[in-house]
Structures are given as structure tokens and as C-alpha cells.
Amino acid sequence: MAEPTDSRAAILDAAERCFADQGFQATTIKRIAGAAGVNTALLYYYFSDKQGLYHSVLERAFGGLVAEGLRGLEGGLDAPEAVRRFVRAQASYMRAHPALPRLLVRELVDHRAAHATAGISHVAATLFARLCEVIRVGQADGTFRRDLDPRLAAISIVSQVAYWHIARPAVGILLGFDAAGPAPEVSDQFAQHAAAFALAALSSDRRSSDRPPLRSEVAR
Amino acid sequence: MAEPTDSRAAILDAAERCFADQGFQATTIKRIAGAAGVNTALLYYYFSDKQGLYHSVLERAFGGLVAEGLRGLEGGLDAPEAVRRFVRAQASYMRAHPALPRLLVRELVDHRAAHATAGISHVAATLFARLCEVIRVGQADGTFRRDLDPRLAAISIVSQVAYWHIARPAVGILLGFDAAGPAPEVSDQFAQHAAAFALAALSSDRRSSDRPPLRSEVAR
DNA sequence: GTCTATACGGGGATAGAC
């Protein structure tokens, strides 16, 4: 930001916020320039056009996601612990990068992920594959039940935290909060719940879930 | 459609498709008119303006959702069976109305559900409340474990099928399908899996899940 | 109720000075 001539980064940052907040169409070049504190024409110096800028934003976002995600997944191979760590990493990443979920969802519905196939394929080959592998390991050593398809189970696991963040306004209403939506603590609480829910679904016997029962009441 | 002077319905139908496909901003009045087979100016005869039309589309969509959703939920109070029925109803509704998930997601990210608070509150008071109640009943009679918050569990249940449809293009890539995404049969398969996953998470003992183990391999 | 014609504004993009 303070770098000389790093207007480019400033533009990318501003564009990411704007695209996430309002979507591709609704975001105007002029607004991005304003938010970045630079001139409209400068966007065309650094990027081919609006689409090119958008594409660059997506690439950068996905790169960070995979890098940080993989870091959160390193460590032992104990299956239940790995699942718990995965959910925690997913939740903390979304909390740290609130723009990302909206950005990705928009890309999904706006272009059927056409501008993001490369990034998603990368995620599929790294993060998602890793999660599936963990589930298979758990099934092989008997801690996880074997009558669930590992890949569908992986989607079930991912969906909980993802949906929570995508549908935050609706979730707020469902849980009886006001328009402000659930507070960050509630998101943390849900992440804990999601991990427990997933492990309960996966476990092959009830004993393996002999953890401190977290009866987490959501405050109204 | 064949009704005389029911251009109004034709406009609403076309608008629903367009808004779902491209979003509010990207959808042009002219395109809606074209898709409805009427003139541009006619939209302003029936609706105040673009926003008014959008609002009417949302209202109609939510009305149908609640009506049909409640119908699918009637019947016995056996908790596990009710959960299964809920997931099945959710999946079949989304399959029958493919535009709805995208429409709602767009409203969530575009306006933080501002235009849909009434509809969502209605869903919260009917469908969601019903699902929570079912879970509580199951916990009370001992078939469901008691260390899960019923409302968070309800969100976990809903999230699976919802996410599947929202993220369909990404899911397609994750599961190794081509750009076309998963076929409808795979969606049905996932709905079955989601119900089994949810019941496994909820059940207080393993015996209660002595159903035909559906080892559903997803074809590549 | 339905159409034609048009005004009006705003957004993407470029030329060219500095």
C-alpha cells in the first residue's frame, strides 16, 4: 500500500471489495478507481479491461485460499482430529477474509464458475482431495463408518460452514437475530458445532465421540 | 399463458428466469420484455419500475416455497422419518424450481436479503420452526442425541442440499465431472446421502440407523 | 392494454498531455 507505484495492488484490493459487495455488473470502473484513490484511466494501464481486472482478482483470491488452507491442514493423520482441523481452518479463513465467500458465490451464479475453473480444480486436487483421503483413512482403520461415500461426505462437511457464511443474513433471521445478523462469536460457535456434527455423522460407534459434550445454546 | 391479458404472469415468469440467470443489475428490462414476448413499456404498465417487478418476483417465489414445503412436511411425527422427509422435500423442490436457489442466493449477497426479510421470516416461523421441533421431539424421546443444539443442527441439515444446488458448478469440478456439472440423478443421490448423513449425526445410538446401508458410489 | 418513439443519464473505454 505504501509502496511507490503500487497503485496496482491498491486497485486489486479495491476491486476485490467492490466485486464482492456489489457483483461484477453493478460495480463501476469509476467506483473502483475512487475506492483505490486513483484515476479511472489507470485501471486500463494495468489491466486490459473490466473483465481482465476481475479475472486477476479471482486468481489472487484463490491463490491465497489454497496456500493458507494447506497450511492449516498439516499435521498428524488421526482422522477425527484432521476433520476437526479442516473445519476450523475453513471457518477461520472465512472469518479472516469475509469478502471471499461472496466473491466466489457470485462467480458461481454469475458465470457458473467459468472464470474460476482453474482455481477450483486446484482446490479439488489439493484441499478437497486431502479431506477425502482423511475420510478414507478413518474408514479403513475403523473409526469412521463405511457406508458413506467419502466424497459426498466431504461435501457435507464443507457445506455447513460455507452455507453459514453465504446465507448469513438469512441465518440471522432464522436464529432470531435482528438485521445485523449473527455476531462473530456465534459463527465460531457454529464452526464448533459443525465439526461435532460431522464427526458424529462419520463415527462408526458412539464411544469415539466421548468428547466434552458441547451443548452450545445459541443466545437469542 | 394462454389467458387473455395475462401478460402480467408472462412477465413475472420471464423476469424470474432472467433475474435468476443474470442477477438484478445485469438483467435488462428489454430482455425481460423480449423473453415474455411483450413490449418494454408494458412492464411499466403492470409494475412501478424494475425494482417493483423484482420485488413481486421474490414475493411470488417465497409464497410457493412455503406452501409446497409445508405440504411435504405433513404426516407422522416419527422424528427420523420426518427429517428424511424434510430433506427429500427440500431436494425435490429445488429440482422442480431450479431458478429459486440462484434467485435467493443473489438476493442474499446483493441486498443482504433486504427485499426478502418478510419471506424469510415466514419460512423461519413455519418450515424452520417445524424442523427444529422435530429435532427436539427426537431428543426428548431418546432417538436423537441431546448434545446438539436443535437450531444449529437444523441449519446443518438444510445447508447440505442448499449448498449442493448453489455451488453446483464447483461441486461438479470437485467430483470430477466435466463443465456440465452433476446430472440430476447425482443430485438425487446426494439428497439421499444428505439425509443419511444428518440422521447418522443426530442418532443417539448406532442401531437406529439399521437401514439398508446405501453405499452410494458416485460414478466418475 | 399494447405499442412507437424518444429523452436522459450513466458507464466503459480511449486519446493524448504531463
Next chain:
DNA sequence: GTCTATCCCCGTATAGAC
């Protein structure tokens, strides 16, 4: 590298004829 000025298209919305 960064800015000023400007062009042109297209989308919303209205007036008014039929």
C-alpha cells in the same frame, strides 16, 4: 505512471398514439 477530457453506447423510464 498518472491524469484530463471526451466519445459512444446502452439501459431506464416516460409521453402519447392506437
